[in-house]
Amino acid sequence: MRFPFDKATPILDRLNENGFEAYVVGGAVRDYLLGRPIHDIDITTSAHPDEVVTLFQRTIPVGLQHGTVAVLLNGRSFEVTTFRSENGYDDFRHPNQVTFETSLDKDLMRRDFTINALAMDRTGKVIDLFGGQDDMKLKHLRTVGIAEERITEDPLRMMRGIRFVSELGFSLGEDEREAFSKKSVLLKKISVERIDQEMNKLLAGATVSDALRLLFNTGCSRALPLLDKTVAREELFSVRFDLLKSEGERWAAFLRTLGMTDISTFSSAWKWPVSRKKSVGLLLKYEGNYKLLNWDKFSVYSSGPELAHSVERLEAALGKTSVEGLERKERLIDRLWQDCPIRSRSELPVSGHNLIRWSGKEPGPWLSAAIEQLEKEVVTGKVPNEQEGIKRWFMAWQEKQKNQF
Structure with a gap:
């Protein structure tokens, strides 16, 4: 060689x-x-x-x-x-x-x-x-030496082992499985940051369902933050994690199937970065209101196409829409996004300063309400994205709202 x-x-x-x-x-x-x-x-x-x-x-x-x-x-x-x-x-x-x-x-x-x-x-x-080479051929995961000794030295090896099951599609040896079950409580000795790193890789593996079964069946899950009393429902093991493309999507699917909705508490316990907390929270908020969601120009503009695609992938992964349905929704989202006259508020030819000058009023809650409504009117094509047309719309809108200011 x-x-x-x-x-x-x-x-x-x-x-x-x-x-x-x-x-x-x-x-x-x-x-x-x-x-x-x-x-x-x-x-x-x-x-x-x-x-x-x-x-x-x-x-x-x-x-x-x-x-x-x-x-x-x-x-x-x-x-x-x-x-x-x-x-x-x-x-x-x-x-x-x-x-x-x-x-x-x-x-x-x-x-x-x-x-x-x-x-x-x-x-x-x-x-x-x-x-090791024979184990690779047999797709077996075994410890070097006595499993309990290797695990007691560094309990994170249990999480690493379950992660390897997910990434490689290997099966855990019987001695190792028994040792994981017996020593699972030792995971409480490991920092949550190291646990989180392994969970991220585990959730991204090719055979994540097998790994999650192992995580819960060995009792290792009960030693993880806020999962001590959580029982995995069968739907967790049927999630199409392969359809998901980001950490946030995978965590959202994991937590949704466990029935965990308090993202703030969970993210604090797991010491998540703010970016992941925000992305998972938004995904679960949209997913929780999915039946009321109808993608149109303004909803795609408001969420952004990336989040819209993530929501649809999450729905498909959870088995609530088909893969074919996912593909149709993704094409619809892309088409709606392409048809949006603007992609962000910065593309409007006016700012809050213009609205204040035209209104002759001091800034107040009315200003953010006016800008939000203006964005919707422009995105849906009811108002042209040019200054004169926007001014005419604003003066008419102000007249209708004057009693509220």
């Missing part, structure tokens, strides 16, 4: 030329063997961190205490980590003791799953000590 990680070649060559062992390790090897896109390329070596720093011109000491140095090469960053073993995880995340090793074997033994305990040398030879 040829060495497939060309961008990392200069790093391995330099380490080897100076008498050190060096291998590409972990997810990059796994994804290459599975034919998946390769993202980060991590390297493990017998060289100590100070030796790595000496050998390369541009480095960043990202985790010297754990033996990791980032090597910058041709605009990319590669994490180069010294062979190591780990002992004790009192905080359920960081090892109490890290020991630099001279053996690749010891380094691979500390990894979480067999499919991640793979290394490749400069010749393209794969080092597989725990049957």
